[in-house]
Amino acid sequence: MAKRYGYKDYENYPVFQKFTDGLINEIADKNIDKFVVDLRNNTGGDSSLMTALVDKLASINKLKGKIYVMIGRETFSSGVMKGEFKLSNKVLDKCCCKSANEASQAMEENNLCPVCKSKGIKVKNYTVSNLVIDIFKESVGAADYYLCMKEQCDITYFNNETGTSFNKEQVKVPMWFKKDASPKYVCYCSKVTEEQVIDAVIKDGANNMKDVLKLTGAMKNSNCKKNNPLGKCCHEIIQEAINKGLSI
Numbered sequence: 001m002a003k004r005y006g007y008k009d010y011e012n013y014p015v016f017q018k019f020t021d022g023l024i025n026e027i028a029d030k031n032i033d034k035f036v037v038d039l040r041n042n043t044g045g046d047s048s049l050m051t052a053l054v055d056k057l058a059s060i061n062k063l064k065g066k067i068y069v070m071i072g073r074e075t076f077s078s079g080v081m082k083g084e085f086k087l088s089n090k091v092l093d094k095c096c097c098k099s100a101n102e103a104s105q106a107m108e109e110n111n112l113c114p115v116c117k118s119k120g121i122k123v124k125n126y127t128v129s130n131l132v133i134d135i136f137k138e139s140v141g142a143a144d145y146y147l148c149m150k151e152q153c154d155i156t157y158f159n160n161e162t163g164t165s166f167n168k169e170q171v172k173v174p175m176w177f178k179k180d181a182s183p184k185y186v187c188y189c190s191k192v193t194e195e196q197v198i199d200a201v202i203k204d205g206a207n208n209m210k211d212v213l214k215l216t217g218a219m220k221n222s223n224c225k226k227n228n229p230l231g232k233c234c235h236e237i238i239q240e241a242i243n244k245g246l247s248i
């Protein structure tokens, strides 16, 4: 008796094999020179099902270098394996994060601050839109940005592709790492400053993250994606402040 769930070798999957053969014949007969495998909604299954098709596709000369695999958020497990199979010359990541790889690659070359030329850190549009003061909000547009981390530089967010940049006065909060930042927040969600963390270490004897968080209220109700200038969890910045306090 076969189990209700689980994989079984159904004699080489005759139905799928039939489909594969039909497909290969059709490619041979017709004027087809590109092939797209759409795995966007493929959440997985038995990988061996696809192997015969992959092998056959890979052996067709006129399709060499012209086989594309589309993957998406739902692609998983066997679906991902198929997507990464030897046939996949190119992966079109179309469905959810549209050409995410291409976009990030293009932006990597654009990560130098237009003023000080130092390397910026990538920040999502959502964060930048929230932190730029309201009158400049419209000029933020839809792109992601880089944040200039240079202490002496007045530039905060920049995007060299669109030629847009914002200085320290054009954002709602002081960037903790910039010169003369005041107050110097380490947790932007709970508005806890470096000074408060250092006080907790020196005056109250806290020497670990847990105690510091308890004493200062940092990281309570956090929404760092929105409030932190990097759009990231402030954990690391708090740790740096603790280290600073411990070294005093």
Ligand SMILES: [Zn+2]
Residues within 6 Å of the ligand: 113, 114, 115, 116, 117, 118, 148, 149, 150, 153, 154, 155
């Ligand atoms: Zn700069």
